[in-house]
Amino acid sequence: MINERKIREPQQKRSIEKKDKILKAGYKLICKNGYYKTTTSEIATEAGVSIGCLYSYFKDKHTIFLDILKKYQAQFDKLRDEFMNKMLLFKSPEECFREFMLILIDIHDKSVDFQREVRTLYYYDPEVAALSDDQRQKIQDAALYSIKLYKEYIDIDDYEAAAIVTSLIINSVVDDVSLYKSSIDRNRILDETVKALCRYLKMKPINHLNKY
Missing domain, CATH: 1.10.10.60 (Homeodomain-like)
Structure with missing residues (x-):
């Protein structure tokens, strides 16, 4: 056989x-x-x-799909690591959040149809679900890192829970912007998302952060 x-x-x-x-x-x-x-x-x-x-x-076809998904996620890992390495260079948390969403949107834009297939298989294929959950965890880790980095400028009690909420907001917006057509420019959506995140984190108004 x-x-x-x-x-x-x-x-x-x-x-x-x-x-x-x-x-x-x-x-x-x-x-x-x-x-x-x-x-x-x-x-x-x-x-x-x-x-x-x-x-x-x-x-079989299933292993081909898994290898494609792993390659896609390896590209994401590379970009995420590059982003986290330069996080200290951002002038503000707002700039940091926006840049991270732009990176995710760029990745999604290049693979919209494939992402739809991943979403479909997520509910039926444990291996696809496990790989997707691992990627989601990495986004949460990046959110947690950024929250801790700017902790002196925000007012929250539970960093880990806040990181999950933050990543959920970011993922939801990124998915909606990439997978569905909107009647308004995506930059306006990103602007409002950044404002919403800052309000949720009770972030103090900051024009410039010196993190060097």
Whole structure:
């Protein structure tokens, strides 16, 4: 049976490129047709490889999807780490919150159709749910870090709970702005979101913070 074949991890450049072509083809077709309407045969054809070649790298369509999701999240991790490393350079918490939302929106904008498939599978696939929950936790960690960084300018008692509320607000706005069309410019939505976050955190009016 196909699923009993040994899956190999490519070591040579040519093999790595073949596996990458399969992932790119899978991403393209899943975004276009949806996860359930995409087959491994179609992915192999799109990638220009035999079905046997595909199954030498992936057990099934599900593992292809998981690898695509992991690659997507690795890109997010890189951008999040870069953002957190430069957090001290922001002039204010408002600028910090806005920049973080812009980063998330940019990532979502580049993968809107894929994000919709992830949302659909979240409720039916434990592995997709686990990966998505891990990413959500990373956003909460970034929110907690920013709250602690500016703690002398805010008035809250429970930092961890506040980080969850903050990340929920940010995620909700980012998802809405990226996945759905709005009748007004997204910058206006971001402006109001930043104001709402500052009001929620009872943030003191600050024109400039010297955090060096």
